Amino acid sequence: MTYNFDIETNKKGTHSIKWEFLFENGRPTYGDHADPKHGSARILPLWVADMDFRCAPPIIEALQKRAEQGVFGYCYPGDSYFEAVIDWIARRYGWQIERDWIVLTPGIVPGINMLVQSLLQPGDKVLVQRPVYHPFFSAVENNGCELVSNSLIYENGRYQMDFDDLAQKAADPALKMAILCSPHNPVGRVWTAEELRRFGEICLDNDVLVVSDEIHCDLIYAGNKFTSFATISERFAQNSIICTAPSKTFNIAGLKTSNIIIIDEALRTKFAKGILRNGLMGANTFGVVATEAAYRHGEPWLEAVMAYIEDNFRFMSEYIAENLPQLHIVQPEGTYLVWVDCSALNLDPDSRKKLLMQEAHVFLNEGKTFGVEGENFERINLACPRSILAEALERMRTAVDALQITSSP
Ligand SMILES: Cc1ncc(COP(=O)(O)O)c(C=O)c1O
Known part of the structure; x- marks a missing residue:
């Protein structure tokens, strides 16, 4: 059996924590931030460890x-x-x-x-x-x-x-x-x-x-x-x-x-x-x-989904090497989560969060929540259709490029 993990499944109305909530003032707040009607302003959630794929x-x-x-x-x-x-x-x-x-x-x-x-x-x-x-x-x-x-x-x-x-x-x-x-x-x-x-x-x-x-x-x-x-x-x-x-x-x-x-x-x-x-x-x-x-x-589905996630990782690594050299990827051996060292951006965690959420409209897991040791990092969830990953990376590149233009002397 073949599976199509490229399809964006419709999560509207599922009360998905990943897609339909944002944490505001420490509380999950329901919203339709991810609705495609917002166009490029929709927030792309690559945070909590849920996959975007339809179940096996x-x-x-x-x-x-x-x-x-x-x-x-x-x-x-x-x-x-x-x-x-x-x-x-x-x-x-x-x-x-x-x-x-x-x-x-x-x-x-x-x-x-x-x-x-x-x-x-x-x-x-x-x-x-x-x-x-x-x-x-x-x-x-x-x-x-x-x-x-x-x-x-x-x-x-x-x-x-x-x-x-x-x-x-x-x-x-x-x-x-x-x-x-x-x-x-x-x-x-x-x-x-x-x-x-x-x-x-x-x-x-x-x-x-x-x-x-x-x-x-x-x-x-x-x-x-x-x-x-x-x-x-x-x-x-x-x-x-x-x-x-x-x-x-x-x-x-x-x-x-x-x-x-x-x-x-x-x-x-x-x-x-x-x-x-x-x-x-x-x-x-x-x-x-x-x-x-x-x-x-479920094993055949699992094998297929892991192959897709590994391809997503290759895609992301190549994209980052070419377009976002300020980020360093920690090579994952397991999980569909990628730990990214953002030290070279020279931003404190709050400024980085602002850049990602307000400029790039991309929702990642802030490294500091995993302990002080993680404060220069972001966690990216790769278990999504490649089109979403590509769009998120593109938005991050645009936001980082704009930041460097405004901060250059
Ligand atoms: C290491 C680890 N343990 C536990 C969980 C969540 O477990 P559960 O949903 O079964 O409580 C997660 C979810 O991301 C996890 O990464």
């Missing part, structure tokens, strides 16, 4: 069939759901998990919040690797724990882990948990088995539990290999909690279904109690149907 046909068909039944009461996933999840993880990552290890949550972010709530005490420290997906910060801080950053090292345009700093921070007895972002959003690293081994050994030596958020694990560029943290060794598997979901892979984040895998029974029981304390039971009816359809029949 087997998912749509399964949802249609389920909707036809007209039965939407409380539900709990059955055997075939768990089989589909277990098969996917075994086939793609070589990890044979057991059904009992899987705990459903309505998203990984709620899952991480509840992990912090149920497994830690107020005042405990939790390590993250900034610049990193910012909801990790609130999951820690909103639940009374203290955030510690083992910030990544940015050298020669590439990111690495700082193992000396990690060893020092892990030695603090108050540090109880480390949240690993694997693959890493926003810097796009797909950690090698060796990097994961070093990370995991330091955590084990210091009794630090690893929560590995592997939501982007299916979105890997050719030539790179994803390794699930738990597959490195049995000791790592026992000392970790692996967060997985079909939401980024198949663009179904709105269906709020994720699978948190916990081998250790005591930890799993504590977590299950934490979930109950939040009054959560059962699952999202459509999320369960979509997840099963995706994992059973």
